[in-house]
Amino acid sequence: MLRNNPLVQKLVNSSVWKSIFRHGWPDNPLDRSLIMTQNVFLHLHSVKVSKKSLKATYSFGLGLLTTFSFLELTLTGILLMFYYVPSVERAFVDIVELQTTVPFGQLLRNMHRWGAHLMVIAAVLHMVRVFFTGAYKKPREFNWIVGVILLLLTLGASFTGYLLPWDQLSFWAITVGTSIAGYAPVIGPPMQKILLGGAEVGQESLVRFYALHVMVIPTFLLLLISIHLWRVRKDGGMAASEISDENEAA
Amino acid sequence: MTEEKDKDEKEAFEKSSGKTYSLVEMVKAPLTMVDKGPDDSIFSFPIVAIWEAILFLGMMVFLIGFSLIKDAPLEELANPLITTDPAKAPWYFMGLQELLEHMHPFFAGVALPGALVVFLLLIPYLDQSKAGIGRWFTSERGKLITKWSSIYAMIVFPAFAVIDYFFPPREIFRDVFPSWVTQSLIPVTILVVLAFLPVFYVWKKGEGKATARELIIALFTVMIVAGFALTIIGFFFRGPGFEMFWPWDMPAGYSPLDNL
Known part of the structure; x- marks a missing residue:
């Protein structure tokens, strides 16, 4: 076993290791609890989870998939930022250069594009799953609200990113998309103007969409995803854990 | 403990x-x-x-x-002077763009999607019961409601889109009624009635015993499936001039998949 390896032994008993990880080898209940509670990332989970909530056909892992695609998009998105300037003179050329001269540039862009579509699909399916399993019911009402807002933010993130390649496809898709907002009475036209920074899609729109895409929306997404996951724990874990209560009562 | x-x-x-x-x-x-x-x-x-x-x-x-x-699509440099044909929104908004073809833009682009979001936000407060938490479709009845609502919406909403495309009331009744009747009242009424028919059926059939959850399942299913169906129609079945074509039979070398 890995644990009996003398090198591993030496490592986990070193004072440096012990200063970072404040738990022993997680092969007993106490250390398996500590490994979750003492780690800022793992502590999004409860120490123990219901077996029912782990059943693949219950959740299909759709919430996780949405979160993971967000992580993947953050990583590929940061890499893309190194090669992209949001100006109408540079944007399109940057994308062409990314695809033709940057090593793995085309792959990078493809992964960001398809990852974005995956996140939208996964988020919608996740909502459908949560609805049909009744997981929005008390005490999870508020987390459902957070989820709906997250879905809208996800659409916003995808939509703002759509303009950035500055090709015909993105230009006209955003022209069509934002013109829909203009039909709202009273607030529509000014909203459209604020979003585009002018009467039509141009340099101002590109900068605004870029700032929204790489900074504003991801920040809110990160914040709300954190609240969303934290609330899953605080509301008693996934709703599947409550199934047996129902059966006993019935 | x-x-x-x-x-x-x-x-x-x-x-x-x-x-x-x-x-x-x-x-x-x-x-x-x-x-x-x-x-x-x-x-x-x-x-x-x-x-x-x-x-x-x-x-x-x-x-x-x-x-x-598969490579991500990249067309020519953006040119505000040359409109692409068709000009389509991103795929997840194609349901809305499809709706725009059938009614006044205020309803297609603002009122109906706004109502959908408000409905989503209200769901946990409309359905206060705790029955069936963590159980797919709540009950056997819930499963049946989901199944038949899906089949219903999968037939009715594409039918609405196609019939309205070939026999648009705003053309047929152009000289008979004012435009707010033909562009707003008629299509919105049809759509709302179509959306609530399964809810009404569940309520009627349940003889007063239908739970809020069952009614909401019917409405949610109809809305999701209608959104899905309209998105598919807008994305795959709309070609140049935003006219309806078979996806494999698009004119001028246009392929819907290039819009991803």
Whole structure:
């Protein structure tokens, strides 16, 4: 076993290791609890989870998939930022250069594009799953609200990113998309103007969409995803854990 | 609650603990662990952590594989003077763009999607019952409602789109009624009636016993499936001039998949 390896032994008993990880080898209940509670990332989970909530056909892992695609998009998105300037003179050329001269540039862009579509699909399916399993019911009402807002933010993130390649496809898709907002009475036209920074899609729109895409929306997404996951724990874990209560009562 | 802990756990805590305190939690809400036998749950570490890592790696393998096969689209440099034909919104807004073809833009682009979002936000407060939490479709009845609402919406909404495309009331009654009747009142009324018919049926059939959950299942299913159907129509079946074509029979070399 890995644990009996003398090198591993030496490592986990070193004072440096012990200063970072404040738990022993997680092969007993106490250390398996500590490994979750003492780690800022793992502590999004409860120490123990219901077996029912782990059943693949219950959740299909759709919430996780949405979160993971967000992580993947953050990583590929940061890499893309190194090669992209949001100006109408540079944007399109940057994308062409990314695809033709940057090593793995085309792959990078493809992964960001398809990852974005995956996140939208996964988020919608996740909502459908949560609805049909009744997981929005008390005490999870508020987390459902957070989820709906997250879905809208996800659409916003995808939509703002759509303009950035500055090709015909993105230009006209955003022209069509934002013109829909203009039909709202009273607030529509000014909203459209604020979003585009002018009467039509141009340099101002590109900068605004870029700032929204790489900074504003991801920040809110990160914040709300954190609240969303934290609330899953605080509301008693996934709703599947409550199934047996129902059966006993019935 | 502490006496419910199994023996393994007790020993483990005693062995390595020099602590003078113990972990006690006051629970008012029905939390995961309350009143459950120890067999009901397992330690998150390492099983859950491993499954999550596998899911993440699986997703990455899928994305890399797909990205190697299919390139992201890139057309010509943006040109405000040359409109593409068709000019389509991103795929997830194609349901809305399809609706725009059938009614006044205020309803297609603002009122109906706004109502959908408000409905979504209200769901947990409209359905206050706790029955069937964590159970797919709540009950056998819920399953039937979902099934028939899906089939219904999958037929009725594409039919609405196609019939309205070939016999648009705003053309047929152009000289008979004012435009607010032909562009707004008629199509919106038809759409709302179509959306609420299954709800009404469930309510009628239940003879007053239909639960809020069942009515909401009917409405939610209709809305999701209608959104799906309209998105598919707008994305795959609309070609140049935003006219309807078969996806495999688009004129002028246009392919809907290029719009991804």
